[in-house]
Amino acid sequence: HSVLMQPPSVSGAPGQRVTISCTGSSSNLGAGYEVHWYQQLPGTAPKVIIFVNSNRPSGVPDRFSGSKSGTSASLVITGLQAEDEADYYCQSYDSSLSGVVFGGGTKLTVL
Amino acid sequence: QVTLRESGPALVIPTQTLTLTCTFSGFSLKTTGMCLSWIRQPPGKALEWLAHICWNDDFYYNTFLETRLTISKDTSKNQVVLTVTNVDPVDTATYFCARISTGNYGGDFDFWGQGTLVTVSS
Numbered sequence: 057h058s059v060l061m062q063p064p065s066v067s068g069a070p071g072q073r074v075t076i077s078c079t080g081s082s083s084n085l086g087a088g089y090e091v092h093w094y095q096q097l098p099g100t101a102p103k104v105i106i107f108v109n110s111n112r113p114s115g116v117p118d119r120f121s122g123s124k125s126g127t128s129a130s131l132v133i134t135g136l137q138a139e140d141e142a143d144y145y146c147q148s149y150d151s152s153l154s155g156v157v158f159g160g161g162t163k164l165t166v167l
Numbered sequence: 168q169v170t171l172r173e174s175g176p177a178l179v180i181p182t183q184t185l186t187l188t189c190t191f192s193g194f195s196l197k198t199t200g201m202c203l204s205w206i207r208q209p210p211g212k213a214l215e216w217l218a219h220i221c222w223n224d225d226f227y228y229n230t231f232l233e234t235r236l237t238i239s240k241d242t243s244k245n246q247v248v249l250t251v252t253n254v255d256p257v258d259t260a261t262y263f264c265a266r267i268s269t270g271n272y273g274g275d276f277d278f279w280g281q282g283t284l285v286t287v288s289s
Binding site for chain 2: 058089090094100101103104107108113147149154155158159160161
């Protein structure tokens, strides 16, 4: 199982808001390591949409926001659009494993 | 602009060694802060980080796979190579190379290759 825990799936209607959680432990998020979020559209490589907890790369809509507190992080998507339907992954560093760790991924369905 | 491209065999026989090459452009692995990683994704499953190699020759491996992995770089050719020994059908995955540019080994991967699908089967 993944070191960072995410819900397998979330869904929402167009225009709604959804939250995807990422739960870690004292050796990763709880130790102060940054969290990053990726969007992966079917058949494509992941794309970073939030870096260093809450920063958006240029070109990513401000409908996407991120936060981190203690051993958890969240990705919030407001004003859901059909094009947001994708898999979302969180990523951090784990000191016990001395390496990068990913969440198990969350499939977002836009109803 | 930054580009990364993975190459390697589409099919590997169990117990053989898999060799993958990431050829990149638009930056140098001699530049402070640059690291290249290999990440894989079995069909329908999550991403799994495999290894990093960085501008300062530091390298790190996934703890659970490190006895089977070797990562190396050729800065003159702008290439990073990953070998995976003694492959098994569970190694069937799309293999991506991706860049970290912040020098932070837990940093975000800001550019990715398109990935190459490797199937392990006899």
